[in-house]
Amino acid sequence: MKEQDNPKSALHEKDGIPQPESFSVSAMAKVLTSRKVQPSAEELVKGILSGNISALSRAITLVESTNPSHLAKANDIISACLPHANQSVRIGITGVPGVGKSTFIEVFGKYLTGLGKKVAVLAVDPSSSISHGSILGDKTRMEELVKDPNAFIRPSASGETLGGVARKTRETIILCEAAGFDTIIIETVGVGQSETAVHSMVDFFLLLKIAGAGDELQGIKRGIMEMADAIVINKADGDNVAKAKLAKTEFNRALHLFPAKSSGWIPTVTTCSAYEKTGIDNVWQIISDYFALVKGNKYFEEKRQSQSQYWMMETINEQLKNHFYQHPEIAALLEQNKKAVEENQLSPFAAAMQLLAKYFK
Structure with missing residues (x-):
């Protein structure tokens, strides 16, 4: 009998017991569903005040997030926790x-x-x-x-x-x-x-x-x-x-x-x-x-008050910096000025002043 008359080669897979699923589809669906449900700020605060480590960890993740949509929720949590700190x-x-x-x-x-x-x-x-x-x-x-x-x-x-x-x-x-x-x-x-x-x-x-x-x-x-x-x-x-x-x-x-x-x-x-x-x-x-x-x-209280003022100013500086770099017109001009500085067509100081002038215009 010719080889083409036999559709199966010597390495073909025989029919047998089907392999079980590598993971539970139902369990995975539950996990994905729970991840989509984000607790509210009030729920996280309640969990934090009760000593729930899971709520604390999730709140810290929000606070550390660079996603602008998380900022308001994180601020609400911090404000609610501040009287208890x-x-x-x-x-x-x-x-x-x-x-x-x-x-x-x-x-x-x-x-x-x-x-x-x-x-x-x-x-x-x-x-x-x-x-x-x-x-x-x-x-x-x-x-x-x-x-x-x-x-x-x-x-x-x-x-x-x-x-x-x-x-x-x-x-x-x-x-x-x-x-x-x-x-x-x-x-x-x-x-x-x-x-x-x-x-x-x-x-x-x-x-x-x-x-x-x-x-x-x-x-x-x-x-x-x-x-x-x-x-x-x-x-x-x-x-x-x-x-x-x-x-x-x-x-x-x-x-x-x-x-x-x-x-x-x-x-x-x-x-x-x-x-x-x-x-x-x-x-x-x-x-x-x-x-x-x-x-x-009384130095303890004085130092805490001084630190709070310091971090207020640091937060202002950070937000101004972030807003500057996220400005769409600044982002476009920044790339142009970077190239101009690299090619010695513009001094770093002049390039910076152009960007600041554009931002405050």
């Missing part, structure tokens, strides 16, 4: 990459929840300047804290904001406070040069350092030292204990060279080992002493 202490933690921020925060957070506190960690993950993406892996690093019912971890991409602080971190703090979290920890990218943003939204600023990573004077030169309320030398364990003690002495001497703080607080240096979970109680004692001082001399 400002009942926490806000702690900023920064340090160079590799200093052990995530490990320290997990151990520190577990220590605080052990004291009966509710801890929210706003971990800011650096965004790539090339792909503009972020790994957002802080929950993976803090695997013990993430399972704690009295803790909430929210990683966010830094984007292009100053100091690597997510654009809406300030509003996220308000939502977390309204949800009942009494201790807010903000972990910054730790670039070491532009931490002004996080300093302007926290009550206590903690700088993590490590010993034996080069000349300690290089760390002392940084302006970030002036903002720190405490310096904690991490990884004071094993063969590094002696180096950590020496670094503590050097930093203590250096702090006396800086101007006195308006709060009346004298910055403190201590050592700890997040790996061995030692010295964590001493860190919290230092922070507690600070709050006892600034709440007693």
Whole structure:
């Protein structure tokens, strides 16, 4: 028999039991339907005030959204939560990459929840300047804290904001406070040069350092030292204990060279080992002493008021910038002027002035 007389080859599929569905069509339909139903601002606020983590997470997503249609709803949620906020202490933690921020925060957070506190960690993950993406892996690093019912971890991409602080971190703090979290920890990218943003939204600023990573004077030169309320030398364990003690002495001497703080607080240096979970109680004692001082001399309230004014001005600047770049006529002229500047037909200053003149016309 010729091959063409047999329509089936040796590799044909035999009839048999049909393969089951790779997923449930009915379940998928339910998921898609639930996603289309967006809770109202009132429902999210009610959930936040009752401590519902799902409602809190969805509200934070709205606040972080760059979609203009989400702005009004996010503002309504923030306004409704504002009267229930400002009942926490806000702690900023920064340090160079590799200093052990995530490990320290997990151990520190577990220590605080052990004291009966509710801890929210706003971990800011650096965004790539090339792909503009972020790994957002802080929950993976803090695997013990993430399972704690009295803790909430929210990683966010830094984007292009100053100091690597997510654009809406300030509003996220308000939502977390309204949800009942009494201790807010903000972990910054730790670039070491532009931490002004996080300093302007926290009550206590903690700088993590490590010993034996080069000349300690290089760390002392940084302006970030002036903002720190405490310096904690991490990884004071094993063969590094002696180096950590020496670094503590050097930093203590250096702090006396800086101007006195308006709060009346004298910055403190201590050592700890997040790996061995030692010295964590001493860190919290230092922070507690600070709050006892600034709440007693009214500096705490004064700083909060000053920060609110600062963020009002920052919001104005941000909205003006966004409105400028989203203006259709500006967008067209911007591309023309970019090309003219590249070809040396127009100076950068003149190109900018043309754009501003067009915008304010």
